[in-house]
Amino acid sequence: MTAKQAEEAWEKDGINVFDLTHIWPHSKYPLRKIGEFTLNENAKNYFAEIEQVAYNPAHMVPGIEPSADPVLQSRLFSYPDTHRHRLGVNYQQLPVNAPRVPYHMANFQRDGAMAFYNQGSRPNYISSIEPIQFRPRSVNLDKLHGHFTGEAVTFLSEIRPEDFNAPRALWEKVWSEDARERFVKNVSGHMENCSDKEIIKRQLSIFREVSEDLATRMEKATGVKGYDGISNLRFNGTHNGMAKDRKLRYANGMDSNVDIAPNNGAPSYGSHKSPSAVGGTNGNGVAAH
Numbered sequence: 001m002t003a004k005q006a007e008e009a010w011e012k013d014g015i016n017v018f019d020l021t022h023i024w025p026h027s028k029y030p031l032r033k034i035g036e037f038t039l040n041e042n043a044k045n046y047f048a049e050i051e052q053v054a055y056n057p058a059h060m061v062p063g064i065e066p067s068a069d070p071v072l073q074s075r076l077f078s079y080p081d082t083h084r085h086r087l088g089v090n091y092q093q094l095p096v097n098a099p100r101v102p103y104h105m106a107n108f109q110r111d112g113a114m115a116f117y118n119q120g121s122r123p124n125y126i127s128s129i130e131p132i133q134f135r136p137r138s139v140n141l142d143k144l145h146g147h148f149t150g151e152a153v154t155f156l157s158e159i160r161p162e163d164f165n166a167p168r169a170l171w172e173k174v175w176s177e178d179a180r181e182r183f184v185k186n187v188s189g190h191m192e193n194c195s196d197k198e199i200i201k202r203q204l205s206i207f208r209e210v211s212e213d214l215a216t217r218m219e220k221a222t223g224v225k226g227y228d229g230i231s232n233l234r235f236n237g238t239h240n241g242m243a244k245d246r247k248l249r250y251a252n253g254m255d256s257n258v259d260i261a262p263n264n265g266a267p268s269y270g271s272h273k274s275p276s277a278v279g280g281t282n283g284n285g286v287a288a289h
Helices: 003-013 046-051 070-086 161-174 177-191 197-210 212-222
Strands: none
Touching: 161 197, 161 212, 177 212, 197 212
């Protein structure tokens, strides 16, 4: 998906590519194979090779750039932070996490607890006396592909009609009748454990926004009649953009100093800088999602 397509997805189809609950239709954005790897060996020592492994979405091959997905952006930092806390600051020196290359890595991450390769007496800076040999770059790392600017959603997002498009398509077009019956049976069975009928009514109202058929089946299975949608409800954890009464729109009874972004954090037209504005990049791809 290009940056222009990301903007058009919101403007034309109401799909927010930065919202994990929005599904990108494969008919418009087919999956593209970028590679594969084969697992061909079982672990011999579970602790050393499984417990100590440290996956990190910030570890990317040259030429792959993270998208502006807010959750991915936060995990680029939180994953290595977790590894430093769980395994120690030098977790990347553990054999299971170390790069397998025919040369020693030279960087400025030195010392710290349990450092068993601290690069000897090499200067801890780029020295002209003992210079580091840089490998030629395979791609221009200074060129950007994704460069979005926009308003952040500072506190709570908002429930909007487009949020129900993906689950509606799942219910009506993707699932078989057997899958629908299993869903109703499984979910209604757990809902019956709730002693507060008001909670069940509110959940049924959300199902009704997805599909009248789904809501009717759930009502029959639970024996509880839900509300006619969410237009007359207030929520605590999110604003209700579908509320008829303005007083019900804002979460927790807030009614002042609330400015809800009209695009709910989505990339609208003009939110992505042109290639010339970001150093002459030759593409606008939202490269990794």
